[in-house]
Amino acid sequence: NETIRIAIDGPAAAGKSTVAKIVAKKLSYIYIDTGAMYRSLTLKALNKNIDLEDDEKLTDLLVHTDIELKQGERGQNVLVDGKDVSLEIRSNIVTNNVSHVAKHSSVRRDMVKRQQLLAEEKSVVMDGRDIGTHVLPDAEVKIFLIATVEERAKRRYEENLKKGFASNLEELKEEIKQRDQIDSKREAAPLMKADDAIEIDTTSLSIDDVANRILQEVNKLM
Numbered sequence: 752n753e754t755i756r757i758a759i760d761g762p763a764a765a766g767k768s769t770v771a772k773i774v775a776k777k778l779s780y781i782y783i784d785t786g787a788m789y790r791s792l793t794l795k796a797l798n799k800n801i802d803l804e805d806d807e808k809l810t811d812l813l814v815h816t817d818i819e820l821k822q823g824e825r826g827q828n829v830l831v832d833g834k835d836v837s838l839e840i841r842s843n844i845v846t847n848n849v850s851h852v853a854k855h856s857s858v859r860r861d862m863v864k865r866q867q868l869l870a871e872e873k874s875v876v877m878d879g880r881d882i883g884t885h886v887l888p889d890a891e892v893k894i895f896l897i898a899t900v901e902e903r904a905k906r907r908y909e910e911n912l913k914k915g916f917a918s919n920l921e922e923l924k925e926e927i928k929q930r931d932q933i934d935s936k937r938e939a940a941p942l943m944k945a946d947d948a949i950e951i952d953t954t955s956l957s958i959d960d961v962a963n964r965i966l967q968e969v970n971k972l973m
């Protein structure tokens with residue numbers, strides 16, 4: 752019984768988690784949302800008024816933080832120290848601060864260890880920024896999803912509408928650009944396509960197109 756690990760990386764709001772969830776469900780693999788882990792630490796640090804530039808304090812906080820990704824009926828729930836924070840970690844304040852927390856190499860070291868443990872001897876779909884390059888460098892399938900920033904902002908805008916709130920398209924675009932910039936320019940495991948990753952431009956593709964394209968790659972291995 753061979754395990755297959757699918758790494759999905761790419762810039763913010765490129766549709767990684769949506770597609771990852773579909774692929775995981777189709778294959779009955781475990782879905783691991785690594786962004787949710789960085790968001791969880793960010794939420795806790797913000798609540799405790801910890802300076803997000805203080806890597807020592809953040810790393811110490813992380814050591815004392817339990818992050819659980821729980822597969823529920825309706826997707827994944829995120830529990831921090833036993834408390835469900837699934838909605839809170841998607842708030843604007845967390846989204847606009849998470850890249851500052853994620854840039855610290857000491858924080859990443861701990862997170863990567865946790866992520867590797869979660870994937871140990873299991874077939875998984877893991878999405879993030881450094882999965883193909885650092886977390887699972889030997890992943891059997893590596894995907895790098897991209898889309899224009901206009902398209903990504905539009906998708907986020909429509910997602911927000913469905914959730915019941917309006918947002919400013921230009922503002923969303925700026926926030927996405929800003930996050931990509933910090934994630935790509937950081938020293939520790941920056942957002943980057945792995946040499947052996949397959950790049951898929953999703954700008955004019957449907958969610959199902961993208962999922963099927965990834966499933967095709969997995970089928971080649973079976």
Ligand code: C5P
Pocket residue numbers: 763764785786787789790849850851853854878879880881882930934
């Ligand atoms: O994927 P998501 O948008 O939830 O990720 C939130 C943030 O967490 C990213 O913008 C990035 O700063 C950080 N992240 C990371 N490495 C990962 C996953 C997320 O640095 N593997």
